[in-house]
Amino acid sequence: MKKRIVLATAIVVVAALSLSLLVGCYGDKDYFKDLDSYGFWSNAPDEAIAQPKIGQMVRDFLSAPLSDGKTAKKVAFIGYDGCRADALINVLDAPEEVDGDNVTGLYSGIADVLGDDGAGIYYAYAGGTKGGDDEQHTSTAPGWAALTTGVWGVQNGITDNGMAKSIEHKTFMLEAAEGEYGTVYRTTFAASWKEHFVQSYADEVEYLRERSDVPEQQLSADSDPDDVAAYLDAIAESTSIPMSHKFVSDDEALHEYLLACVQEGGEQECDIIFGIYEGTDHNGHGTGFGNDNYKYIKGFRNEDAMCYQLLQAIYARPSFESEDWLIVITTDHGGIETWHGGQTLEERSTWVVCNKGIDPEYFGSGYDGYGERG
Ligand SMILES: [Zn+2]
Numbered sequence: 001m002k003k004r005i006v007l008a009t010a011i012v013v014v015a016a017l018s019l020s021l022l023v024g025c026y027g028d029k030d031y032f033k034d035l036d037s038y039g040f041w042s043n044a045p046d047e048a049i050a051q052p053k054i055g056q057m058v059r060d061f062l063s064a065p066l067s068d069g070k071t072a073k074k075v076a077f078i079g080y081d082g083c084r085a086d087a088l089i090n091v092l093d094a095p096e097e098v099d100g101d102n103v104t105g106l107y108s109g110i111a112d113v114l115g116d117d118g119a120g121i122y123y124a125y126a127g128g129t130k131g132g133d134d135e136q137h138t139s140t141a142p143g144w145a146a147l148t149t150g151v152w153g154v155q156n157g158i159t160d161n162g163m164a165k166s167i168e169h170k171t172f173m174l175e176a177a178e179g180e181y182g183t184v185y186r187t188t189f190a191a192s193w194k195e196h197f198v199q200s201y202a203d204e205v206e207y208l209r210e211r212s213d214v215p216e217q218q219l220s221a222d223s224d225p226d227d228v229a230a231y232l233d234a235i236a237e238s239t240s241i242p243m244s245h246k247f248v249s250d251d252e253a254l255h256e257y258l259l260a261c262v263q264e265g266g267e268q269e270c271d272i273i274f275g276i277y278e279g280t281d282h283n284g285h286g287t288g289f290g291n292d293n294y295k296y297i298k299g300f301r302n303e304d305a306m307c308y309q310l311l312q313a314i315y316a317r318p319s320f321e322s323e324d325w326l327i328v329i330t331t332d333h334g335g336i337e338t339w340h341g342g343q344t345l346e347e348r349s350t351w352v353v354c355n356k357g358i359d360p361e362y363f364g365s366g367y368d369g370y371g372e373r374g
Contacts, residue, residue: 031345032369035085035123040092042120047363049124050372051143054330054352055150057362058172061326062181070324073183075176075272076262076314077147078109080303081140081193082281082340083331084289085349087300088121109307110353113327118357125364126333127348128152128159129371136160138340138347140193140281141200143332148172148189148274158200160341167203174204176272177243187272190246190257196276197232197247198223205232205245212239225249244270251277255306262310264317277303281335289335289346327355345369 028034036045043049062073091108113119126143128134134152136142136159145158148171153159156169170178176185189201197205198219209216214234217227229247236244248254258275260268279299280289287295307329314325330352333340340347348369352358364372 038089040121041123043122043363045123046367048367049122049362050364051126051146052150052152053362055147055172059150062176067324071322074323074325076327077274078307078329079276080280080331081276081278082284082333082335083300084334085351086291088351090297091304107305107308109304109311110329112308112311113353113355116355119355120357121351121353122358124350124352125348126350127343130343132371138333140332165200165203167207173272173274174243177241185271186242188244188246188261188270190248190254190275192248192250192254192278194228197228197245208239208241208243209235211241251279258310259313262314264319279303284335285338288338329353
């Protein structure tokens with residue numbers, strides 16, 4: 001009899017623990033409501049912008065006629081990997097004074113862009129439609145691929161990490177370098193995550209290589225990082241399409257490279273840059289995603305400060321006033337506890353900042369946190 005009671009108690013305890021873990025997995029149903037309590041959004045939660053629409057917006061900007069008085073179009077598409085939407089409060093609504101220092105917007109790329117006339121910050125979302133045909137993992141490869149190709153993974157081929165994109169759906173960096181938008185732009189895609197180049201975008205690496213004098217090499221996840229970087233550099237040197245893939249070692253190396261890319265007249269100067277900072281994702285996996293993790297916030301502030309420096313370098317270009325710059329800062333997914341990939345609101349909810357503001361034609365309709373069902 002006693003044994004039975006012990007067993008029954010054990011079952012109840014295990015069941016209760018499993019339930020609490022399960023609830024943890026499914027996230028907080030109030031997360032969306034909490035985000036909406038932040039006063040800085042330029043669209044409503046049910047108008048959250050699907051990631052592919054952001055890619056389409058970049059294409060539309062490049063396709064539109066040049067504005068009066070402008071001599072050239074430029075794009076800075078800046079990624080903060082795994083940056084949750086609620087992290088933004090750390091630069092947009094921080095107390096003005098902390099220990100005598102004004103911290104609001106101090107060295108913040110996001111706050112800096114939002115200072116532009118017409119600029120805005122918008123709800124966006126990753127993951128497609130939960131339970132729908134276009135559902136995809138809230139992971140790095142599918143997130144950035146939806147943003148750069150302008151279609152969800154069900155079309156571009158990347159619905160999870162470890163998958164390869166199809167060349168039928170090119171990134172806007174490759175399309176622009178091929179002159180698809182009326183002008184041939186010099187473009188770059190820079191990142192410190194090897195999978196982008198050996199797997200997700202291997203189609204575009206090969207596309208450029210076929211138009212170079214570099215012999216084909218089979219790259220894989222096991223390839224030596226230095227070999228990957230050297231291979232990509234060699235292709236960029238001799239390909240007939242002015243696009244480069246740049247594999248860097250970390251955020252500092254990425255930052256240095258992007259600074260060189262926006263230096264007017266510099267050897268590495270590009271018209272369109274896409275670079276991904278990893279501070280948030282890296283620290284999120286290390287100690288947890290979210291505002292209760294000091295390291296996560298620190299990772300965010302660090303990358304946002306680097307972005308600030310990058311923006312100052314852009315503004316310092318002698319021709320800046322006559323150039324038409326589209327500046328977009330966004331993320332590929334959120335995160336919960338120390339992971340992401342699932343369909344919780346914490347993982348699906350993203351954001352996008354744009355110096356020109358975003359036309360409501362790109363907004364979602366009837367978005368309920370899991371899809372556009374309105
Ligand atoms: Zn990511």
